[in-house]
Amino acid sequence: MGRVATVRPYTDFPPLDVGSGARVFVLTGAGISAESGIRTFRDAGGLWEEHRVEEVASPEGWASDPALVWRFYSIRRAQAGTVVPNAAHDALAGLERTLGERLLVCTQNVDPLHERAGSRRVVHMHGELAKSRCERDHAPPFNDAGEYMDLSSIPRCECGGRIRPHICWFGEVPFEMDRILAALSECTLFVTIGSSGAVYPAAGFARIARQRGAQTIYVGPERPENADAFDECRLGNAGDAVPGLFQTTP
Numbered sequence: 001m002g003r004v005a006t007v008r009p010y011t012d013f014p015p016l017d018v019g020s021g022a023r024v025f026v027l028t029g030a031g032i033s034a035e036s037g038i039r040t041f042r043d044a045g046g047l048w049e050e051h052r053v054e055e056v057a058s059p060e061g062w063a064s065d066p067a068l069v070w071r072f073y074s075i076r077r078a079q080a081g082t083v084v085p086n087a088a089h090d091a092l093a094g095l096e097r098t099l100g101e102r103l104l105v106c107t108q109n110v111d112p113l114h115e116r117a118g119s120r121r122v123v124h125m126h127g128e129l130a131k132s133r134c135e136r137d138h139a140p141p142f143n144d145a146g147e148y149m150d151l152s153s154i155p156r157c158e159c160g161g162r163i164r165p166h167i168c169w170f171g172e173v174p175f176e177m178d179r180i181l182a183a184l185s186e187c188t189l190f191v192t193i194g195s196s197g198a199v200y201p202a203a204g205f206a207r208i209a210r211q212r213g214a215q216t217i218y219v220g221p222e223r224p225e226n227a228d229a230f231d232e233c234r235l236g237n238a239g240d241a242v243p244g245l246f247q248t249t250p
Helices: 030-034 059-064 066-080 087-102 113-117 177-186 202-211
Strands: 006-009 016-018 024-028 103-107 122-124 127-134 163-167 189-193 215-220 232-235 246-248
Touching: 016 189, 024 087, 024 202, 059 066, 066 127, 066 163, 087 103, 087 113, 087 246, 103 177, 177 202, 189 202, 202 215
Parallel strands: 006 232, 016 246, 024 103, 024 189, 103 122, 189 215, 215 232
Antiparallel strands: 127 163
16 A cells, blocks of 8 residues: 655645755646746636637647737747746755755746746756747757747748747647656655646656655645645645755755
8 A cells, every 4th residue: 555645734844854865856837836927727717818728739729820829929928027936936946056966846837937046957848938949840949039929920940840839739748758757766855846736747757756765745735636646745835835845954
C-alpha cells in the first residue's frame, strides 16, 4: 500500500530542510502566476471571448484561423507585460542563488515572471509568450518583440512557412522532456506549486519522482487532483507559503 498524503494548511508544517546533497525539482503551474494577475482558462470556464481553448491553442485552430490565434496570443503577451512577480517567484529566485545547478524550476506557464524575479534555470515546458518560431521548424525559436496586432497578414519565415507562437498547443509534445525526465530521476525533493494536477504529462511528474525515492510536496490553495502522489499537501496561496517553504543548510 502506498503512502497517503498529509493534507493540512501550510502553517502546520515546518520548512523543508534542503541540505548540501539535496537536488530540488520545482514544478510551477497557473496558480503561481494567477496571484500576479495572469488570468487562466480555468477562470473563464475554458473560454476566451466565447471561443473554446482548442480553437486558439491547437494545431487545428492555427490551421483554421491563424489570425484569431495571433490575436489571442497578442492579447496574452500584452497582459503579461503589465504584471510583476510575486513573493513566490522571488523566493524561488533566491533559492536558485543558493542552490545553483542543484535546483531546476520547470514551469507550465508561458509568462516571463520567473525570469523577471531573477531565476535563470527555468524550463518552459509549454513554451514562452515572448518567443515565436517557424511553423516548419526551419529555424530555432527567437525572441519576438512584435505584438502582431495588425493581422492583415501572418508573418512568414524565409523558408515560406508562417511564423507561429512558440507555444506547446494541445496535441503537441511539451518542450525539453529529456532534460525534465533526467532532472526528475536525480532529484531528492520534488515540489509542485500552484498546479491542479489535471494536465499531463506534468501531473505525472510527482509520481515519477516519488518512485525514484524523492520526497514529494504540493503547495496550493486546494487539494490537487493527483494528491495521492504527494507525501504532503500544504494548502495555501503560493505567495504566502513559498517564502518560508525552504530552509537551506550548508
